[in-house]
Each structure stands twice: as C-alpha cells, then as structure tokens.
Amino acid sequence: MKKKQASGSTPNQKAGTVERFSSTGFILAAIGSSVGLGNMWKFPYVTGKHGGAAFFLLFIVCLIVVGLPVLLAEMTIGRGGRGNAAVSFYKLTGKKYWSWLGLVSVITAFLIMSYYSVVAGWTLHYTVESFTGLLFRSGTDFKSKFELFASGYMPLFWQAVVMLVSGWILARGVSGGIEKFNKILIPGFLIILLVLMFRSLTLPGAAAGVEFFLKPDFSKLDAESALIAMGHAFFSLSLGMGCMLTYGSYVEKSQSLGKATLAIGFGDLVYALIAGLIIFPTVFSFGLEPGEGVGLAFMALPVAFSQMPFGAFFGGLFFLLLAIAALTSAISILEVPIAYAIHKWKWSRPRAALYVTVVCFLVGIPSALSVGGVLSSFVIGGKSIFDLVDFVTAYILMPLGGLIVALFTGYAWKRAGEEAGLSGFWYKAWMFLLRVTSPIIIVLIFLYSVGIIKL
Ligand code: PHE
Numbered sequence: 253m254k255k256k257q258a259s260g261s262t263p264n265q266k267a268g269t270v271e272r273f274s275s276t277g278f279i280l281a282a283i284g285s286s287v288g289l290g291n292m293w294k295f296p297y298v299t300g301k302h303g304g305a306a307f308f309l310l311f312i313v314c315l316i317v318v319g320l321p322v323l324l325a326e327m328t329i330g331r332g333g334r335g336n337a338a339v340s341f342y343k344l345t346g347k348k349y350w351s352w353l354g355l356v357s358v359i360t361a362f363l364i365m366s367y368y369s370v371v372a373g374w375t376l377h378y379t380v381e382s383f384t385g386l387l388f389r390s391g392t393d394f395k396s397k398f399e400l401f402a403s404g405y406m407p408l409f410w411q412a413v414v415m416l417v418s419g420w421i422l423a424r425g426v427s428g429g430i431e432k433f434n435k436i437l438i439p440g441f442l443i444i445l446l447v448l449m450f451r452s453l454t455l456p457g458a459a460a461g462v463e464f465f466l467k468p469d470f471s472k473l474d475a476e477s478a479l480i481a482m483g484h485a486f487f488s489l490s491l492g493m494g495c496m497l498t499y500g501s502y503v504e505k506s507q508s509l510g511k512a513t514l515a516i517g518f519g520d521l522v523y524a525l526i527a528g529l530i531i532f533p534t535v536f537s538f539g540l541e542p543g544e545g546v547g548l549a550f551m552a553l554p555v556a557f558s559q560m561p562f563g564a565f566f567g568g569l570f571f572l573l574l575a576i577a578a579l580t581s582a583i584s585i586l587e588v589p590i591a592y593a594i595h596k597w598k599w600s601r602p603r604a605a606l607y608v609t610v611v612c613f614l615v616g617i618p619s620a621l622s623v624g625g626v627l628s629s630f631v632i633g634g635k636s637i638f639d640l641v642d643f644v645t646a647y648i649l650m651p652l653g654g655l656i657v658a659l660f661t662g663y664a665w666k667r668a669g670e671e672a673g674l675s676g677f678w679y680k681a682w683m684f685l686l687r688v689t690s691p692i693i694i695v696l697i698f699l700y701s702v703g704i705i706k707l
Contacts, residue, residue, distance in 0.1 A: 273502045277431035279512055282327075282499055283519040284434045284580030285490045287441075289371055291524050292574055293549050295488070296531040298480055300542035303472030304464050310477060311524070314485040315517055318693050321685040322491050322654050324513040324672055325661040330500025331509065332671040336591040337361070337494025340501065341656075344665050353656045357494030360649040361588035362608075364493060366616035367641045368585060369418070370623070372578035373410030377401065378550060379575050383568035387554060394554040395547070402624040411620045412613060418582045419609030422590050423602040426502045430587065434580055441576045444569050445523070448530045451566055458533035464542065465532040476700075483697045487646060488520055490581065492654035494588045501591070509672050530570075549574065586612065647701035655694045662686035 273281060299307045333340025337357040341350035381387035387397070401407070421429045452458060490496055503509070531553075535542050538556040549571075557567030586608065593604040621627040622637035632640055661668045662683060669679040699705045 271426035271502055272504055273426060273431055273499070275504065275507045277427065277435060278499065278503050278507065279515050279519075280434045280438050281430050281580075281584065282496065282512065282516045283523075284438055285495055285499065285584035286488060286516055286520045286581075287523045288488075288490070288577050288581030289368070289375075289574065290484070290487050291520070292527050292531075292577060294484065295524050296528055296542070297548060298484060299465065299528060300532075301472075302477040302480065303469040305466045306468035306470045306473050307477055307481060308465070308525075308528070309468065310473060310481040311485060312521065314478075314482045315489070315521060317685065318482055318690050319485040319489045319491065320513050320517050321682055322486070322658055322690055323489050323496055323516060324509060324682065325657050325668070325686055326491060326494075326496040327500030327503065327509050327512065328668055328672040329657065329661065329665070330497040331503050331505070332665070332668070334501050336501065336595050337497050337588050338592060339595055340497060341660060344667075345660075347664075350660060350664065353660075354494070356649060356656065357492070357497070357653045358589055358592045360493040360645050360653055361495065361585050362612060362615070363641055363649070364645045365582065365585045365589075365612050367619040367638055367645075368578070368582055369411050369414040369613070369616055370407060370620045370638065372414040372575065372582050373407055373412075373620070374402075374550065375571050375574040375578055376413060377406060377410045378554075379568055379571040382554075382557065382564055382571050385564045387567065388558045388564055392555055392558050394558075395551045397554075398547075398550045399624050403628075404625065405621075407620045407623070407625070408617065411616055414579070414582060415609050415613040415616075417579065418586050419605045421583055422587055422609075423605035425601055430583055433583070437576050437580055441573065441580075444573045444576070445526050445530070448566065448569055448573065449526050451560075452530045452533040452537075455533055455537035455560070457537040461532035461534070461536035462529065464536065465528045479697050479700045482693055483647075483651075483701070486650065486654060486694075486697070488524070489516070490584060492650035492652070492657070493585070493645075494653065495584045497657070498588050498591045499584065510674060510678075648698070651694045651698040651701070655691055655698075658686045658690040658694065662691075 299311075302310075329340050329344065333343040335343050338351045338354035341354040342348060344350075378387065387394075421433050423429065424432070453462070486492060500509070503512075531548070532542065534540075534553065534556050535548075538559060540552045540555060553570065554567060557563035557570070560566060589612070590601070590604050590608045593599055593608050594601055597604070599607070618627055619638040619641055622630065628636055630637060635643060669675060669682075672682070674682055696705070
C-alpha cells in the first residue's frame, strides 16, 4: 500500500509524471511479458524435434549463459537511464548515436506488435469458438476450419480487439494499468495452467508423452539445436526489443535487479516445463505428431479436444490460457513505442496510447490478411507479409537489439555494475558474458538465421 502511494500513478497520467511499479507488480509484469505464445507453441515444437529433455537441458544452459545476463543488462539500462528504449542509452552516455541505435528496439517492438496481435486475436477467436462448442460442430477437419477462418476478415476483428484491450490497459498507466491487469491475469493464468496439466497428465497413455519430454535423447542434439535453443531463450525472455528496458525504467531503486532476473528466468522456465507437460501427454494420448509446428495449437490439438470428455471446456481453457499469455506479452510490447511517444512528442499517456495503438493496428492489417487471406498471394522473397515481418523482427532486428544492449553495457556504460548492484566475482562474470560470450553467440544466431552459415 505504502509503495503504491509512493508511485503516485493515477489512471490519467500526464506527460512527465513519474510512474513506478511496486516490487511484486514488476516481477509479475515481467513474467507476464516473457511467458507468451512463444513458449506455448514454439517451445514444444522445437523440443519435440531436438531430442526432448536433452533440448530442454540445453535451453536451461542458454537461458543462464545468454538470456539472464542480457535480461539484467536491459533492466539495468532502463532503471539507470530512467527513460524509454531509445533515450536511456543517451542519458547514460551523453552520446546521441546510442539513442539512434536504441531506436531500433522501438521500431522492432512496433513491428512485432503488428503481427503478434494477429496471432493473439486467433487465440481469442478459438477461445470463444471452443467454449461455445462451435469449433466442434460439423466434422473434425480442423485444418480446413483454420484455413477458412484465416482466409476471411474475422482475424481483423479479433486483432482490433487485442489492440483495443492492450491500448486501453496501457492508457491507464503503469501501476493502474500494466501492474493491475498482470496482478489479475497471472494468478488466473496459473490456475488454468495447473488444471490443464492435471487433465493432460491423467489422460490414458499420458506417460509416453511425459517420457518423450523428460527422457533425454542426446543423439538428436547438434549445433543447430544449440543455436535454436539460444535464439529461443532470447525470444522467450522478451529480449532485444526494449521491453524489459522500458519495464526496468519503472522499477524502484530499492528493488534488487539481480533477484528479479532470477525470478523472471525461473518463472519462464517453470512455465516452459508445464507447457510441455500439457502439450506432450495430450499429443501422445491422441496419437498426434509432436513436431506439428504452428499448426499444433489450431489444427492438431482441437482433434484431441474433440475426442476427450468435456473437450469443449478444456479446449476453451487451453485457448484462454494462450490468450492470456498473449495479452500480457502484447501489453509489454506495445508499451515500448507508447513510452517512446510520450517522451518524444510530450503527449499524455492516454493520447500516446490511442495514437500508437491505431497506427499499429493499421500497420498490422496486411499481416492479418496475408495468412490465407486476400493478401496471401503477395509474396516477397518466398515469404508472405506475415512471415516476412516475423522473420525480419525475430531473426534480424531482435538479435541486433540484443547485441546493442550487450555491447553498450559491456563497453560503453561504465557504471552498469553499480546500478545492477553487482561487484566482485558476479560483476566480472556478468561483464565477461556481456563482452565476449553474448556478442559471439548473438552474431552466430544471426548469421545462421539469415543463412550465411549453414550447419
Ligand atoms: N516472450 C514472449 C513469448 O514467449 C514474446 C515476446 C517477445 C514478448 C518479445 C515481448 C517481447 O511469446
């Protein structure tokens, strides 16, 4: 309560008003950001393909070696500079070119939101369709059903809903919006997660899925698995696009960023583990393919829901889980350009939220209409607009943003250790990881993703 008063945030933030998270509010919001669609469909898919638990172990190593040091660096820059993803770099060094580099993150976040909101919209549509039972009427060809849905204009409607809800929450401010809604959504999310885990673990034949997920097959690990695990650790912790930096700028000085880093990393990991324990037993119990890719959630799993008792209910819960995960991430992504706009154009928060949300929605329309819709035949370099925006942001701009953060903290900003509260061994280890390990690994991921190195 005391903290809340100190933060002084009200729903109607004026430009320049100090906005702060409470300490638990910050941890919840950061976990909400990291736990997202990526963990739920990308993680099980890549884990399935790369040796189950062996890949999971590799993912843990990557999280520790690359993810956590960059996560701490982002939050430290944000709190040290007390500014958005572009201006913090400038405030800490007085050098203009760093803020230009930081601007890359703001643009990346804006672009990611434009298509992330499309997928988040699909999850909302499927939540409604599943709870109402509409999804399970007229046959079980869920592939065609998804294609029919994606080829129409409904995805635009749902994308608009996601945008409006996220924009509305952000217009209410840091403590009255972001923090408040994460405090409501995350506990609800946890309950659904546990209900679904219990459901999937008690399905007939669930043990085969658990075994697949938890029994390591090291023969399937190769250099490619390592790069994928690293790339995923990065995406999963919401790094390289100013999200954690912007959230970091709202953290009180008294909060330990080191502990926050561990809590966020742990939260993300536990969630990835539970996501696997929901997906694999269900997949195995109904004889589906573990490596189904993005079709897993919308085409394969509905088959399982259509056959289990109370399937419409459990299916609805599953899509609701995805929708909450997507919404808490979407809020954090959209906050990056909104925080930038508030500072840059001196707009009030509600005005910045309105303008940024509307423009982002307009920019996202081509993505929404390019997955089987009217724009799907418009292909650039073999990729639809949706795939292209995804590829450019996730594989080019995010690694670039992460590299900028690592180099800035490792070489340009001399007082990072003080702000992060690290000294002695931990400071040296952190610096080594930021100066040497992370840049090398990020560059490798980048070169591999764009096809310059082949494994
Ligand atoms: N971490 C989120 C996920 O796993 C995605 C995300 C990326 C969110 C970047 C914010 C910023 O889906």
